[in-house]
Amino acid sequence: MKIEILCTGDEILTGKTVNTNHSYISQRLTEAGLQTYWGTTVGDDRESLVNAFQQASQRADAVIVNGGLGPTVDDLSQEVAAEAAGVELELHEPWLQRLQDYYTSRGRQMPPNNKKQAMLPAGCEFIDNPIGTACGFAVNIGGVFFYFTPGVPREMRRMIDEQVVPRILKSSGLQIVTQLKRFHSFGIGESRADQMLKDVESLAPTGSVKLGFQSHYPQLETKLAARAANEEELQRVLAPLDAKVRECLGNFILCEDTETVEQIVLSLLAEKNATISTLEMASGGAISKRLVSADSDGTITRRGIVSRNLAELAASLGLSLQTESPDLDTAGQLAEQLAETTGSSHALVLLQSIEPVDDNTRSGADIFIAIATPDGTLKRQARFLGGHEWVQLGSVEMAIDCLRRCLLGLPVDEKIDFEQQG
Amino acid sequence: MKIEILCTGDEILTGKTVNTNHSYISQRLTEAGLQTYWGTTVGDDRESLVNAFQQASQRADAVIVNGGLGPTVDDLSQEVAAEAAGVELELHEPWLQRLQDYYTSRGRQMPPNNKKQAMLPAGCEFIDNPIGTACGFAVNIGGVFFYFTPGVPREMRRMIDEQVVPRILKSSGLQIVTQLKRFHSFGIGESRADQMLKDVESLAPTGSVKLGFQSHYPQLETKLAARAANEEELQRVLAPLDAKVRECLGNFILCEDTETVEQIVLSLLAEKNATISTLEMASGGAISKRLVSADSDGTITRRGIVSRNLAELAASLGLSLQTESPDLDTAGQLAEQLAETTGSSHALVLLQSIEPVDDNTRSGADIFIAIATPDGTLKRQARFLGGHEWVQLGSVEMAIDCLRRCLLGLPVDEKIDFEQQG
Numbered sequence: 022m023k024i025e026i027l028c029t030g031d032e033i034l035t036g037k038t039v040n041t042n043h044s045y046i047s048q049r050l051t052e053a054g055l056q057t058y059w060g061t062t063v064g065d066d067r068e069s070l071v072n073a074f075q076q077a078s079q080r081a082d083a084v085i086v087n088g089g090l091g092p093t094v095d096d097l098s099q100e101v102a103a104e105a106a107g108v109e110l111e112l113h114e115p116w117l118q119r120l121q122d123y124y125t126s127r128g129r130q131m132p133p134n135n136k137k138q139a140m141l142p143a144g145c146e147f148i149d150n151p152i153g154t155a156c157g158f159a160v161n162i163g164g165v166f167f168y169f170t171p172g173v174p175r176e177m178r179r180m181i182d183e184q185v186v187p188r189i190l191k192s193s194g195l196q197i198v199t200q201l202k203r204f205h206s207f208g209i210g211e212s213r214a215d216q217m218l219k220d221v222e223s224l225a226p227t228g229s230v231k232l233g234f235q236s237h238y239p240q241l242e243t244k245l246a247a248r249a250a251n252e253e254e255l256q257r258v259l260a261p262l263d264a265k266v267r268e269c270l271g272n273f274i275l276c277e278d279t280e281t282v283e284q285i286v287l288s289l290l291a292e293k294n295a296t297i298s299t300l301e302m303a304s305g306g307a308i309s310k311r312l313v314s315a316d317s318d319g320t321i322t323r324r325g326i327v328s329r330n331l332a333e334l335a336a337s338l339g340l341s342l343q344t345e346s347p348d349l350d351t352a353g354q355l356a357e358q359l360a361e362t363t364g365s366s367h368a369l370v371l372l373q374s375i376e377p378v379d380d381n382t383r384s385g386a387d388i389f390i391a392i393a394t395p396d397g398t399l400k401r402q403a404r405f406l407g408g409h410e411w412v413q414l415g416s417v418e419m420a421i422d423c424l425r426r427c428l429l430g431l432p433v434d435e436k437i438d439f440e441q442q443g
Numbered sequence: 444m445k446i447e448i449l450c451t452g453d454e455i456l457t458g459k460t461v462n463t464n465h466s467y468i469s470q471r472l473t474e475a476g477l478q479t480y481w482g483t484t485v486g487d488d489r490e491s492l493v494n495a496f497q498q499a500s501q502r503a504d505a506v507i508v509n510g511g512l513g514p515t516v517d518d519l520s521q522e523v524a525a526e527a528a529g530v531e532l533e534l535h536e537p538w539l540q541r542l543q544d545y546y547t548s549r550g551r552q553m554p555p556n557n558k559k560q561a562m563l564p565a566g567c568e569f570i571d572n573p574i575g576t577a578c579g580f581a582v583n584i585g586g587v588f589f590y591f592t593p594g595v596p597r598e599m600r601r602m603i604d605e606q607v608v609p610r611i612l613k614s615s616g617l618q619i620v621t622q623l624k625r626f627h628s629f630g631i632g633e634s635r636a637d638q639m640l641k642d643v644e645s646l647a648p649t650g651s652v653k654l655g656f657q658s659h660y661p662q663l664e665t666k667l668a669a670r671a672a673n674e675e676e677l678q679r680v681l682a683p684l685d686a687k688v689r690e691c692l693g694n695f696i697l698c699e700d701t702e703t704v705e706q707i708v709l710s711l712l713a714e715k716n717a718t719i720s721t722l723e724m725a726s727g728g729a730i731s732k733r734l735v736s737a738d739s740d741g742t743i744t745r746r747g748i749v750s751r752n753l754a755e756l757a758a759s760l761g762l763s764l765q766t767e768s769p770d771l772d773t774a775g776q777l778a779e780q781l782a783e784t785t786g787s788s789h790a791l792v793l794l795q796s797i798e799p800v801d802d803n804t805r806s807g808a809d810i811f812i813a814i815a816t817p818d819g820t821l822k823r824q825a826r827f828l829g830g831h832e833w834v835q836l837g838s839v840e841m842a843i844d845c846l847r848r849c850l851l852g853l854p855v856d857e858k859i860d861f862e863q864q865g
Contacts, residue, residue: 034479036469037657040462043484047458057456059491062465062482069481076498235459305735306728309749313727319751324759326748327731329741333785337746337759363755 022193023058024050025081027073029088029098030172034064042087042174046181052246053186053199054231065095074105078163083189085181088172090155092134098169103142105162110140113147116156123154148184150176159188166192190248198255202245204266205282206273207422208437211236214243217269224261232262238411239418239439240282243270272431275422282421283315289428290321290367297424298324298365300334300355302347303373303386307417323365331372338362347372352391353398360393368393371420375412383407385441388416392427399423401433403440415439444615445480446472447503449495451510451520452594456486464509464596468603474668475608475621476653487517496527500585505611507603510594512577514556520591525564527584532562535569538578545576570606572598581610588614612670620677624667626688627704628695629844630859633658636665639691646683654684660833661840661861662704665692694853697844704843705737711850712743712789719846720746720787722756722777724769725795725808729839745787753794760784769794774813775820782815790815793842797834805829807863810838814849821845823855825862837861 026046032038040062047057058081063069070089077084089098103110117139124131141147141158148157148168155171157180168185170177190199209217211234222232229249235242245262249255267274275282290297299309299322309325316322328334331351335342338358344351352370360368372389383406390401401423405412419440423433436442448468454460462484469479480503485491492511499506511520525532539561546553563569563580570579570590577593579602590607592599612621628636633656644654651671657664667684671677689696697704712719721731721744731747738744750756753773757764760780766773774792782790794811805828812823823845827834841862845855858864 028482034469034482035473036466036479039466044458044461047456051457057458058486060450060456060482060484062484064480072502080494303735303741305732306747306749307732310727310729310732313725313749313751316751319725322751324748324750324755325728326746326759327728327735328746329735329738329744333746336785337748363758 022055022189023080023082024055024189025059025061025077025084026057027061027063027077027084027086029063029065029070029073029086031064031095033088034062042172042177045174045178046085046087046170049181049186050189051233052201052231052244053190054228054246054248055186055189055193065089065097067097067101070097070101071105074101074162074167077167078105078165081165083192084162084165084167085185086167086169087177088170090138090157090169090171092132092137092154096137099137099140099142099158102145102158102160102162102167102169106142106145106160108143108160111143112136113139113141113156116141116147120154148180150180152176152179157184198250198252199246199248200255200259202247202259202263203278204243204270205275205277205280206241206243206270207239207275207282207418208273208435208439209241209270210438211241213438214241214270218243218266221262221265224265225258229258230262239414240275272426272435273437275425281315282425283311286312286421286425286428287315287321289425293366293428295366296321296323296364297367297369298322298326298359298363299369299371300326300338300359301371301417301420302327302331302334303329303375304371304413304417304420307413308369308371308420311417311421324359324363326359334372347374347387347389349389349391349400349402352389353393353400356391356393356398366395367424369420369424371416373416384409384412386412386416388419390420390423390433392424392433394427399427399433403437405439406441444477444504444611445502446477446611447481447483447499447506448479449483449485449499449506449508451485451487451492451495451508453486453517455510456484464594464599467596467600468507468509468592471603471608472611473655474623474653474666475612476650476668476670477608477611477615487511487519489519489523492519492523493527496523496584496589499589500527500587503587505614506584506587506589507607508589508591509599510592512560512579512591512593514554514559514576518559521559521562521564521580524567524580524582524584524589524591528564528567528582530565530567530582533565534558535561535563535578538563538569542576570602572602574598574601579606620672620674621668621670622677622681624669624681624685625700626665626692627697627699627702628663628665628692629661629697629704629840630695630857630861631663631692632860633663635860636663636692640665640688643684643687646687647680651680652684661836662697694848694857695859697847703737704847705733708734708843708847708850709737709743711847715788715850717788718743718745718786719789719791720744720748720781720785721791721793722748722759722781723793723839723842724749724753724756725751725797726793726835726839726842729835730791730793730842733839733843746781746785748781756794769796769809769811771811771813771822771824774811775815775822778813778815778820788817789846791842791846793838795838800828806831806834808834808838810841812842812845812855814846814855816849821849821855825859827861828863 145158145160153176230247233244247259306327356368356370374387567580567582575598652669655666669681728749778790778792797808
């Protein structure tokens with residue numbers, strides 16, 4: 022089944038806005054076992070829209086149109102859709118009522134031009150938008166179904182997931198229950214994960230589960246996109262692959278689906294009635310920022326200390342050091358002092374010793390991580406080699422991952438693909 | 444002149460990679476006074492490419508093709524270009540030599556399949572790629588010039604800027620010297636800036652300078668895209684608009700062109716032989732992260748302290764406070780103590796008092812900024828109202844901007860559009 026994604030709007034065409042909607046829609050189609058065949062982008066221009074609709078109806082089996090459903094004069098999607106389908110625009114009374122209720126509930130009068138958002142091509146199929154004023158619709162143009170969706174990403178995403186993909190799956194005759202299982206890991210690179218999991222798809226009937234990766238360094242996302250005739254069969258086909266991914270990636274799995282590693286760490290701390298303070302060198306406070314952001318009521322994170330200067334970090338805890346360069350013992354000493362000074366049950370320290378290498382675009386960094394806990398202090402040393410940002414992202418992720426491992430009782434010193442082996 | 448941008452590659456079509464190349468190319472065209480008329484995305488598929496080339500040649504006056512110039516079998520651009528132009532592929536000897544030299548200089552043998560990157564459609568115009576192995580070329584397909592560019596963003600950007608845009612400008616008969624002047628400001632919203640500058644284009648001959656905005660909240664980018672017959676004329680047409688933008692945005696301009704506000708602040712501190720420490724509440728260390736990142740040798744930033752808890756922040760400086768909730772006096776007291784404790788010449792403090800409002804998706808935040816300096820302590824209070832992230836971004840930007848204003852001797856208390864007026 023050939024699907025075209027047709028994005029409309031001057032902001033997208035001129036590049037003022039990056040077209041993340043295309044990639045979202047296309048990813049969701051792939052994950053549902055469907056395929057994007059063509060992508061078109063046109064501006065808010067009647068002639069271009071007419072041509073784009075006509076061409077899409079000639080080459081595709083289904084078309085998803087995104088954007089142009091707003092209340093202003095440059096939003097032309099409904100109008101051009103009606104023209105291309107050879108029908109009139111008709112008032113969709115229930116949607117007009119919803120719009121009026123929406124404004125009334127906010128103590129406002131509906132602006133007259135919003136009525137335009139309830140004018141739909143006669144005979145089209147209405148598609149609900151539970152979180153916005155632009156409803157969607159499906160209409161037959163030249164024998165092909167066109168699904169119209171709003172340009173606002175939040176509204177588009179919900180409509181694609183809940184309404185458009187299921188409709189296309191149904192019309193394609195494919196089975197219609199789908200699930201996307203995601204694992205987020207740190208420490209195994211995409212090519213190695215690909216190699217480790219190369220036979221995993223064969224554990225399910227052909228075509229029922231598709232394996233995919235998305236690398237957002239330092240994290241890797243491993244995705245299992247499954248589809249089946251019903252929920253029970255879906256769980257049955259997914260189970261052996263789910264188990265295999267867990268077996269392969271094991272301790273390297275940080276979190277799953279929509280979780281973040283910060284949330285995992287914060288809830289593990291909360292379970293233990295623990296608190297955490299952090300001290301970081303060179304990373305500019307990246308660890309603190311990530312943990313504090315996930316600490317919704319601010320009761321778990323206590324103090325974060327940041328400096329590029331080791332003596333300054335020590336001075337902030339009333340210590341004076343014998344050494345000028347960071348090492349693992351100093352990291353441990355600072356972690357223990359930080360826990361004591363702040364009364365935190367846990368303290369995480371990341372020290373770094375960075376030297377530029379070769380052409381100055383790469384650095385070699387020795388990193389020293391220590392975590393003070395009520396049961397003793399854990400330590401981890403590693404060496405990274407690469408561009409500045411790459412080294413920073415990797416060392417911050419490793420520090421947070423060590424904390425996660427420590428809280429779960431996992432080893433903190435399993436080698437990862439991103440550190441220099443030695 | 445109708446220009447089409449034709450992006451190729453499965454990664455883009457399936458959404459695995461977000462298509463930032465389209466937006467870059469389209470922005471550069473707009474800034475040069477040209478216009479993108481159509482955008483097409485197709486996969487690494489021969490039939491799609493043939494159709495896309497054919498359709499583009501029918502509707503556009505020039506086509507920029509991106510991607511598909513690599514050494515592997517799924518890179519089809521040269522081959523399909525030759526087929527569509529009705530010519531053979533021919534070895535481009537000088538480029539093959541460059542590829543061989545490139546590998547030799549790195550002590551490696553050129554892999555045989557890289558030779559493919561030197562096979563170009565007969566009679567095409569060669570386009571140099573000084574930083575990669577995929578050269579570009581221009582070829583006439585159906586009476587329209589197609590410009591082929593590599594998919595690697597860094598290589599694409601340089602080729603577009605230095606080679607493709609000038610060629611298209613020349614072929615369009617437009618003048619060919621262009622400049623993009625950018626101002627980054629904080630505190631004036633896009634719609635007000637648009638209003639303030641609505642007549643600015645009329646200060647130059649029609650069409651020679653185009654005004655544009657790009658809002659990256661909390662910053663606003665104001666762009667003047669100028670073109671002229673030669674460099675001297677370019678400066679002459681740009682000068683009055685440049686002056687007018689400076690007059691309107693005045694103290695709100697943070698930095699220009701490729702500068703960042705962090706770099707400006709750090710160089711102002713360096714000029715004064717000053718050092719800076721920071722203390723922040725609720726922002727999770729965002730100020731520290733930004734200043735430390737810009738402090739290339741780590742000599743200007745001293746200590747950063749982060750906590751959600753006011754008593755904890757005070758304790759980190761050996762103080763115990765009378766108050767439980769933040770206020771302007773406390774901010775001042777903490778700033779002075781921070782400067783004294785760390786021996787920093789300057790200390791920046793951001794305190795926040797946040798309460799959820801209405802439906803819990805928005806917060807009201809009173810923010811208190813204090814900057815201790817050798818000449819006394821400056822203070823600024825403001826109230827933000829909005830989503831959590833919006834409030835955090837705005838208050839961190841205001842704190843950094845206050846430091847910039849303090850170092851430049853500008854008033855720190857000019858009202859901005861993003862704070863609640865009262």
